[in-house]
Amino acid sequence: MPHDPTKSSQRPLTDAADRSVRTGNSSDEIAAFVAKARAMTPGATGARGRLVFALDATMSRQPTWDMACALQADMFREAEAIGSLDIRLVYYRGLSECRASGWISTSDELARLMGRIDCRGGHTQIGRVLSDTRREAIASGVRAVVFVGDAMEESIDDLCAKAGELGMLKVPVFVFQEGYDPVAEQTFREIARLTGGAWCRFDPGAAAQLRELLRAAAAYAAGGRDALLRLARGGGGAALLLGQMK
Template identity: 60%
Template sequence: MSPGRSAPGEIDRFLGAAKQLAPLATGQAGRLVFALDATMSRQPTWDLACSLQARMFEVAATSGGLAVQLVYFRGLGECRASGWVGEPRRLNGLMGAIACQGGQTQIARVLKHIRDEAKSVPIRAFVLVGDAMEEDVDALAALAGELGLRGIRGFLFQEGHDPAASAAFATMARLTGGAHARFDVNAPDSLLDLLRGAAAYAAGGREAMLKLAGGSPAVRGLLGAMDGGRR
């Protein structure tokens, strides 16, 4: 097996678990696509996201609940999505079974998946966590614009200061009416607050974010970015 490819058994286990989880998220819970770059450089952030994801559900519980779909990309053209998950323990189980592998970014595939998924279920927002950009920004902008027209807000959370990633993430955030923010993997609360803000929006919209903003500069920053993108 070449280094960039997944073991067939691992893929089968992921898809089997995803299929079983699909019926869990029903009712009026807000829907959030949680997309993660799982290329090799992302392992520390993947582990951090695993440890924090339950807090997204906690903050959303007071605003109608949350259903999350995990999407990840890695390796040689691998990009996969789970079913809709309504329990943090089950999402953590899926994430814990996935290891990061070398490869290039596949953000266009993520955005296309969100667009297609939104044709069958209502999606309020998506989160993309990454640190790199290796794609045609104009193509990504066109896809982000489509999502923005559908009312799907993008929260683009960037580790590090790569200028190409910063420019592309900011463009996608602006075109969806969402927000771009940086975080430090060595300061877990920085990503936690950002995820809580996105989850609040997915569950209860702007009003839910406003309730968090008083005690969170990060959430206030997201709101400011969203307001600035509308000008």
């Protein structure tokens, strides 16, 4: 069996892991998350922003994956001007592969990891991304999620239920859609609405558009709404996100 160079640094998201997330919704877990979130509020001493960076890595996404690799350092640079940022990379590809990294604190580390991953044909697994994010939010705190994709091939009701759970935990999802798939747009808009996040479209191959959106999401993760407000004064992606957030 060929060696998977990402295996040592990533954790497979198994069906069992998904089940534990779905059933672990007790009031005690929610209370524990709220306590952690209060301790990690933007501006708190030593607080680090935590952002889940989720990407569709199915075959059609290779050009955008390469573009995201080139742009990911901008998220860290934006955050450094505000505070600090840790990023957790989550991606899916193939028939059933969905993986998550540990928390990454430097752009070089994230770039090395992303550079080892190639896109493979398969269906979307957005539900597993949302479930993993919920589990991680309860376990260690998450301030925001970025999801970049162009398609949706799952039950919209199931995804909305998972999004609603993130909304209860006050974890906004910023959904950045490439292209014009109307089914994906309907679902992505609803995920953003239910979580208190935002949906934005960018044109295929439009690096400048995606860069602005990623910078804005990183600003929110590192510094909260106040940081996004300051960035939005110059317009661009920050203003688009802020205009939709509750």
